Amino acid sequence: MTGSTLLAARGLTRRYGRGSGLVRAVDEVDLSVPAGQTLAVMGPSGCGKSTLLHLLGGLQRPTGGKVWLAGRRIDMMSERALARLRRDSVGFVFQSFHLMDELTAVENVELSALLAGQSPRRARQRAMHLLDRVGLVDRADHLPSALSGGQRQRVAIARALSNQPLVVLADEPTGNLDSAATLEVLRLFDDLRTAGQTLVVVTHDTRIAAVADRMITMRDGVFVDDSRLASAATGPVHDGRR
Amino acid sequence: MAGRLLLVCRVLVRDLRRRPTETVLLLIAITAATGTLTLGLALNEIATQPYQQTRTATAGPDVVAAPRATGPDALAALAPLTTAAGVTAHSGPYPVAFLVLTAHGKTAHAVVEGRDNAPAPLDRPAVTDGTWVRPGGVVLERAFADALGVHTGDTVSVDGRALRVLGTAVTAARTTYPYAGWTSPDSALTERGGLVWVDRGDIAALAGEQPLSYTLNLKLADPEASTAFVDTATTSPRRTVHGGELTTWQDIAEADGRPVAQAQAVLLVGSWLLTVLAIAGVTGVVAVRVSGQRRRVGLLKAVGAGPAMVAVVHLAEYLVIGLAAAGTGLAAGLLAAPTLIQPSAGLLGSVNTQPPALYMVVAATTLALTIAVAATLAPVVRAAATSTVHALADAATPPRRRRWRIWLSRRLPAALLIGIRINARRPRRARLVTMNTLITTTVLVAMLMNHAQDKPFDLGYSELVDPRAERTDQAMLVLTVVLCVLALLNAAVNTWTAVLDARRPLAVARTLGATPAQAGVGLAVAQLLPAVPGVAAGIPAGLGLYTVASRGGIQYPPDSWLLATALGVLLAITALTAIPAMAIAQRPVADTLRSTPT
Amino acid sequence: MQDVVLAMLAKEPAHGYELRSRMRDALGPLGDAMNAGQIYVTLTRLAKAGMVTSQRSEGLPDRPDRRVYALTPAGQERVSSWLAEVSWPKPDLTEFHLKLVAAATARLADPVALVDAQRREVLRRLRDAQRAALDRSVDPVAGLLLEGVVLRLRADLEWLEACERMWTGRNRKAGA
Ligand SMILES: Nc1ncnc2c1ncn2[C@@H]1O[C@H](COP(=O)(O)OP(=O)(O)OP(=O)(O)O)[C@@H](O)[C@H]1O
Numbered sequence A: 001m002t003g004s005t006l007l008a009a010r011g012l013t014r015r016y017g018r019g020s021g022l023v024r025a026v027d028e029v030d031l032s033v034p035a036g037q038t039l040a041v042m043g044p045s046g047c048g049k050s051t052l053l054h055l056l057g058g059l060q061r062p063t064g065g066k067v068w069l070a071g072r073r074i075d076m077m078s079e080r081a082l083a084r085l086r087r088d089s090v091g092f093v094f095q096s097f098h099l100m101d102e103l104t105a106v107e108n109v110e111l112s113a114l115l116a117g118q119s120p121r122r123a124r125q126r127a128m129h130l131l132d133r134v135g136l137v138d139r140a141d142h143l144p145s146a147l148s149g150g151q152r153q154r155v156a157i158a159r160a161l162s163n164q165p166l167v168v169l170a171d172e173p174t175g176n177l178d179s180a181a182t183l184e185v186l187r188l189f190d191d192l193r194t195a196g197q198t199l200v201v202v203t204h205d206t207r208i209a210a211v212a213d214r215m216i217t218m219r220d221g222v223f224v225d226d227s228r229l230a231s232a233a234t235g236p237v238h239d240g241r242r
Numbered sequence B: 001m002a003g004r005l006l007l008v009c010r011v012l013v014r015d016l017r018r019r020p021t022e023t024v025l026l027l028i029a030i031t032a033a034t035g036t037l038t039l040g041l042a043l044n045e046i047a048t049q050p051y052q053q054t055r056t057a058t059a060g061p062d063v064v065a066a067p068r069a070t071g072p073d074a075l076a077a078l079a080p081l082t083t084a085a086g087v088t089a090h091s092g093p094y095p096v097a098f099l100v101l102t103a104h105g106k107t108a109h110a111v112v113e114g115r116d117n118a119p120a121p122l123d124r125p126a127v128t129d130g131t132w133v134r135p136g137g138v139v140l141e142r143a144f145a146d147a148l149g150v151h152t153g154d155t156v157s158v159d160g161r162a163l164r165v166l167g168t169a170v171t172a173a174r175t176t177y178p179y180a181g182w183t184s185p186d187s188a189l190t191e192r193g194g195l196v197w198v199d200r201g202d203i204a205a206l207a208g209e210q211p212l213s214y215t216l217n218l219k220l221a222d223p224e225a226s227t228a229f230v231d232t233a234t235t236s237p238r239r240t241v242h243g244g245e246l247t248t249w250q251d252i253a254e255a256d257g258r259p260v261a262q263a264q265a266v267l268l269v270g271s272w273l274l275t276v277l278a279i280a281g282v283t284g285v286v287a288v289r290v291s292g293q294r295r296r297v298g299l300l301k302a303v304g305a306g307p308a309m310v311a312v313v314h315l316a317e318y319l320v321i322g323l324a325a326a327g328t329g330l331a332a333g334l335l336a337a338p339t340l341i342q343p344s345a346g347l348l349g350s351v352n353t354q355p356p357a358l359y360m361v362v363a364a365t366t367l368a369l370t371i372a373v374a375a376t377l378a379p380v381v382r383a384a385a386t387s388t389v390h391a392l393a394d395a396a397t398p399p400r401r402r403r404w405r406i407w408l409s410r411r412l413p414a415a416l417l418i419g420i421r422i423n424a425r426r427p428r429r430a431r432l433v434t435m436n437t438l439i440t441t442t443v444l445v446a447m448l449m450n451h452a453q454d455k456p457f458d459l460g461y462s463e464l465v466d467p468r469a470e471r472t473d474q475a476m477l478v479l480t481v482v483l484c485v486l487a488l489l490n491a492a493v494n495t496w497t498a499v500l501d502a503r504r505p506l507a508v509a510r511t512l513g514a515t516p517a518q519a520g521v522g523l524a525v526a527q528l529l530p531a532v533p534g535v536a537a538g539i540p541a542g543l544g545l546y547t548v549a550s551r552g553g554i555q556y557p558p559d560s561w562l563l564a565t566a567l568g569v570l571l572a573i574t575a576l577t578a579i580p581a582m583a584i585a586q587r588p589v590a591d592t593l594r595s596t597p598t
Numbered sequence C: 001m002q003d004v005v006l007a008m009l010a011k012e013p014a015h016g017y018e019l020r021s022r023m024r025d026a027l028g029p030l031g032d033a034m035n036a037g038q039i040y041v042t043l044t045r046l047a048k049a050g051m052v053t054s055q056r057s058e059g060l061p062d063r064p065d066r067r068v069y070a071l072t073p074a075g076q077e078r079v080s081s082w083l084a085e086v087s088w089p090k091p092d093l094t095e096f097h098l099k100l101v102a103a104a105t106a107r108l109a110d111p112v113a114l115v116d117a118q119r120r121e122v123l124r125r126l127r128d129a130q131r132a133a134l135d136r137s138v139d140p141v142a143g144l145l146l147e148g149v150v151l152r153l154r155a156d157l158e159w160l161e162a163c164e165r166m167w168t169g170r171n172r173k174a175g176a
């Protein structure tokens, strides 16, 4: 299912502060994500996961190193080009959903399609289709305030998928959810993985591992472990303590 | 493209609907400024329109000749003018005497003009009440009659001779009361006075010893060339009249508009002050809104909106409010103009400001959009330019830390300590408070100054209403009322945001043992501190503004008035703050801590 | 296991194969791993202990899964006391902990490497359990068991992380 390299970074570095206050949030990491791979980046709080994700998605500029998305350097792109990139090629999912409170679910989902200049009718069709995919068509006209956390996150995922992004970047997507809502989101990610969507999930929730093809462990801004996981093991399951 | 437009409109409409109070506040603030500007501009119309109407209705002359010479000399000087090049018609010369009129115990200068009963080809004064002149009767210029309180059928005396008032009339051939051009027989000085008409046959008897002056009305082939005509007539080698003896219709129109001119100046200066105040108010509201919208900025950027798009989405909202406010301000100003500022009674016709002149629409719209953009551009651009990550984190600008104030406040009682620290948190808001009180105090003090001017209005022998002062007072009143409303609104908004922002620190202070009263007083102190310099600077500013705007002998109001104004402003702010502050101080601390984000 | 089988017979006597399929349903995906013979071994032991009796059913060959089993009064009693019991299975961390200590003191192996290997193993199990739970066709009651397994494994992982931090620190000190 995995193909050529879609997302790559060489010597990627992001520092904050200077002198004694210098923080190496991301410290010269190399990364290459093949198309169709689901990558989980794990690690303790403050190890630089969010920063890494922001660098990969062009939300933040690195202080050093290079980032390529689909073969194009994005670390030196102009702000305009980055905006277009985020519109067309990257979908973001955040821990706190970041839905627009004043827009209904479907209006939130069609946001990026409208920004990309699609006609309102087509944008609406696509949004409804995506809501259907995340199982929320019947909530299309609800405001986020009327949705549960898990439902909001699913709306946010639908929004991230709106423009058929090359890669979906998710930052602690289950961080604010309880165990049942986490399961909903995990199922959705599992469907995405099966559909061949490239996905980078940053988290410290080990359950994400269940839907990942590969897991990177970060500590203090560097990768300490990079393991490819056997894909879709369906063999016998033991609870491990008998 | 359609999609983006839809998006902008959708966000705009939802946002306006979601925050109706703020929308209304913004509308009011901008409307106040545009309305006052419109009122000021409408006075232009008031100054010119009635004269034009009167001139048309009374066949007003293009040039009026009134030589300083008297008797036959005057007639000789006027004779060549009737046949001068460019003159197509004339009426007169009519005899004129400068006498004294007494009515209801009031005495005033009267310019008495002798007229025929038959209508003249030029300058046929329009009778507004009663009839035109007959032997033994007098017709008063309407504004003059109004000032004296004289009505048709009353009896007045002119230089001791009783005459029945036949009616009132208006003319375009002479400036209306009180600038009818009364000239003392023994000096060249022109004094204030009103115009009356009597029968041509009666004037000699009324004038008695006094030699008669004469006035001649001329019609020109080209009314617009009146100034050129006057120049030629007074400078040619064979001239019979001299500079100052010929008056063009434009001069009269200008003089008739003069009572309104000062009021207009007041309103125009006032609209600038209101503009500043409106910007301050709008800035306050916008700051709250934009900070509430920070997360949205980040989100829009994360889904791929460029900085321009983000700015458009946010600016559009304020531009729409600005346009709406331009409309309401224009309508309010135009509707209010005829009722607030009456045209002179000495002229005919009503003021018709509908439809508004194009320049008024342009001026009001420009002002409204300027206010909207001036107040919003900086925060919107700042928001659009913040890094996406930062905006998403929704980190409000962290409160400032002012070392010396914190140091100082440690030595003060608890309430003051809380107040100074809250004040130090948000310097920009503190500046808005200063600005607001500065302008309010300035205008209030200017108003006081205006009141303190106790100018006698001399009409020869008794004091009558000065139409100019009357209109200035009206304008001042309008300005003061609008301004106070706006200032109160600004203060309310500012206090409200301050209270919201200070909720958490106050709650924390209370967990540390501050009493509700200390917390409430602390908040009031925080608002009062920046108000004090505003009030202090507003007093000299108001005095200065009035001094610059008016000429001549100024009288200053007593210090106690100024002090009372200053205290009043401060008291109003305290009261405005104390109410919400006490309200939040009553709430249980735990509630506040739970309901506000860190 | 014995208690579970007894409790399942409490309602009414049942065939051996019925018992087995009831167990499998309750365990969901985890039930697949259950050894088929296990339940009959257990039943035989219970019968020896006098907790159950069994009868041949008519017309069927005499195989353990074709017999009908029923509780004896002693069995009834055992079920009641089992239900009232509050003991909780202890996750056995002691052994692994001691393994690490022994490895470190005797320099048999690098404890960090041991932790790492163990972490991978636990992670693999967690992943399998979570995958199984993701399957939308899983019966909700059986899903509950999976959730419990997942939660336990996550706790184990957290503990392993704490172990790793500790032993990495030790190593560094020792190295320095
Ligand atoms: N704007 C900033 N200025 C200074 N330091 C920062 C800034 N943003 C992040 N850091 C530092 O960079 C490091 C990595 O931060 P990051 O947010 O990427 O961690 P994280 O792995 O996402 O943590 P968490 O799991 O808690 O979200 C942290 O030590 C943090 O303190």
Ligand SMILES: [Mg+2]
Pocket (backbone or CB within 6 Å): A049, A050, A051, A171, A172
């Ligand atoms: Mg993070």
